[in-house]
Amino acid sequence: MHAANKGFGKVLAVHIGVIAGFFILQFIVPPFHAAMLTRIMVLATYAIGYNILLGYTGLMSLGHAMFFATGLYAAGLSVIYYGLPPLEALLLAILLSAVMSAAMGAITLRTSGVFFLIVTMIFSQVFFLTTLYFNVITGGEEGLVLTRYLKPISLGLFSVELTDSAVKYNFALIIFAIAFLFSLWLTRSPVGRVLVAIRENEERAEMLGYNIYKYKLLAFTMSGTISGMAGAAYALAFAYIGSALASILYSINPLLWTLLGGAGTTIGPIIGTGLMIYIIDFTSGITTSYLIVVGVTLMLLVLAFPPGIVGAIRRRWLRWLP
């Protein structure tokens, strides 16, 4: 399935090309699409995090909104209540997401198969209800706006404002690039290979002497941490936190984006996220029942197109894609 190391130049070129492409696009596309792309990069980061668990470890979670929202609220609330500068808030959020996902992983990974799905959904949904319960602090469903609390990011000699759309774009791009390159590194690292071995045949991997639980917990924590980083980036870039971003839809979304683009491919989650964001933006202009698109797409993917877009491309043409 994976090309040997000699093909790495080609692989690296494609990945650098994706990042460079996003960088160049900001000078070409009109402001509306630049804003859409900012959103896509942040949410694609979330999908990349999700894909580490689904695509490379074979574990389907229905509760990642819990980690996305941990990052979101950690960053947002620390900016609002403690006046933390954006980068410090981001680091704090990443740290808390790591702790949260490690703890949740330790509990939920005691189950397997469909039970894992049920349990992740229960905890995530309760996390969502908790954000509503403490609505005095979190702003509940209406949420809170960060704009007037956001301090400038100081970069040594000068500082930039996250309220500026070009800064937003490049902030999102950096977050995205970190996650994207991390996922590429992971697929080629020894750890990543063990995870794929677990995905392909758990018993065999266990018989080879690997501690399955430990590796799954590691994958779960990496996945949750990147999801939390995406949530924090969302709070900072769009200056908004709200409990809708912790709801079950935000657990389903990364699943949908990853499956559409192709689970177990590094580029798939990005394609899936981009496509879905544009489709939802279009359909929400037509009908209030636009979420039916989510349902129909999931159904069609399962029935007719399981490998997803990049998965199909890899199968037919580019077998060396990671």
Added chain:
Amino acid sequence: MSLEVTLFLGLLDGVVFGLIMALIALGLSIAFGVMRIVNVAHGEFYMLGAVIAWYATTYLGNFILGLIIAPAAVTGLAAAVERTVLRKINYNPESTIVATIGLLYIIQQLVLAIYGPYAYNVEPPFYFRVDFPWFGYSGYKLSIAVVSLLIMGLTALFIFKTRLGLYMRATQQDREIAQAFGVPVGRVYMASFALGAALAAIAGVLVVPFLQAYYLMGLEALLISFMIVIIGGLGSLKGTLVAALIIGVIDGVVSVFFSPTLAKIVGSVLVAAVLLVKPTGLFGAER
């Protein structure tokens, strides 16, 4: 109200709620037991039951008619989904999850488009109050608790005393061997999935007189039935009933003293505790 009286009210509410939720979770549990699949759209079957009951009562003027039409319609829908979707993906557990999430959004959004974003309830088919020394309690609520128990009893009778029930238990134990002995496994699957959906739909009808029919109501039911099956052990009928009563009583008591949201938080702590102590659930077999 004094503390004891409030507690009593909470317990009463909790037992009624628990019995209704047991009906829903039982449906989920049956489908899992026989087919080894989890239906994420199960809560939507409950919601559809409630919405169809509202239509039946409002336009046909008859609640009892709703109690017949709604489960019938939902059973038909479930059977069709089983034939056209689940069979195609060969009951693969994860594909089934994805497909039923899809179904969840399709049903929910269609109801939003047709029924609208409103919450309505209907007049209960009969009125009477049961007078306790401290307060009067809705006779309808007590009646549906009894009806729920009755339906669960009938379901158990069906599973343990009929031929189809025997087929279901055989398929649950070993699909291949059951097939080798001439059990029509395909039809048993369809029947199990439809039966599970029917139980959810009946619960939906029963609650419309005091809960409102609303297009998002399925999610709460799904969350609670998931908690029930994890605590009780998925596939275990006894576990489902016991866990439903536990979750129901927690919900009732915590709701009257604090809030329904806190009740869910307490429920999830219980789920975590059960997972740490006995990951297979209180009455669950080996996974």
